[in-house]
Amino acid sequence: MTQLRVLIVDDEPLARTRLHRQLGTIDHCTAVGEAADSESALIQVQVLDPDLVLLDIEMPGGSGLALAQxxxxxxxxxxxxxxxAHDEFALPAFATSAAGYLLKPVSVEQLRQAVAKVQRLSKPQQKLLQGAQEPPDCSRIKAVSRLGVELLQVNTIRCLIADSKYVLAHHPAGETILDESLKELECKFGARFVRVHRSTLVAREFIVGLRRESGHYRVELDGVAEAPLVSRRMLSSVKALIAEMC
Structure with missing residues (x-):
């Protein structure tokens, strides 16, 4: 069984610490990040791509129910x-398709049972997997060049940068204009790329580090000179991702 990657979202540091410690006792389960509010949690989800989110409901800056939606x-x-700590939100919580609703203080056994429920496939899910057709070709992207339309290998792309009306793909052979928006590309290839700026996605596997430059940070990528700028909002999550990769 593969590891279940978990993000803990709670505005109380002690609650986060307790859940982190409890997760450490559950097989095939690991905490990959923490967040104290909905805004930073959303960024962490985009960067870390967790399998499971342990989510508080009443937090400053935004409800956990709204984040779940x-x-x-x-x-x-x-x-x-x-x-x-509030039992009155159970019905709206399950309306978001939540896998569980635990009341604080959460016990290890309660958490273990809820996680086990997430790890189990339902009968319809098993049937879908067994009857799945050959997946579509996600190894190439439609691109525009001097020769017309061509297909660019996704695994050669180091970063995708939106510039005005088009998106530039940077790769060892140079730059290529793509035929899709950054949002469309993120939806298709989100597992391969991570957002570091509102206009930039970088390939996770080619990240080699961060470079500070004139008060800002840039992501250094293997194989290209281009070092995309990291926004201040994304910086902590990008640092966490790099630390996880080391």
């Missing part, structure tokens, strides 16, 4: 287990 709208949403 945002996550549920993603193409490949993480599973959500609410961990809260």
């Amino acid at each position: 945002q996550l549920a709208a993603r193409n490949y949403p993480p599973a959500i287990i609410f961990c809260t």
Whole structure:
């Protein structure tokens, strides 16, 4: 069984610490990040792409229920287990397709059972996997060049940068204009790329580090000179991703 990657979202540091410690006792389960509010949690989800989010409900800056609704709208949403001190939100919580609703203080056994539920495939899911057709070709992207339309190998791309009306793909052979928007590309290839700026996606596997330059940070990528700028909002999450990769 593969590791279940978990993001902990709670505005109370002690609650996050407790959940982190409890996760360490559950097989095939690891905490990959923490967030204290909905805004930073959304960024962490975009950067770390967790399988499961342990989510508090009442937090400053935005309700956990609203965040759950945002996550549920993603193409490949993480599973959500609410961990809260309030029992009155159970019905709206399950309306977001939550996998569990645990009341604080959460015990290790309660958490283990809820996680096990996430790890199990339902009968319809098993049937879908067994009857799945050959997946579509996601190894190439339609691109525009001097020769017309061509197909660019996705695994050669180091970063994708939106510039006005088009997106530039940077790769060892140079730059190529793509035929799709940055948002469309993120939906298709989100597992390969991570957003570091509102206009930039970088390939996870080619990240080699961060470089500070004139008060800002840039991501250094293997194989290209281009070093995309990291926004201040994304910086902590990008640092966490790099630390996880080391």
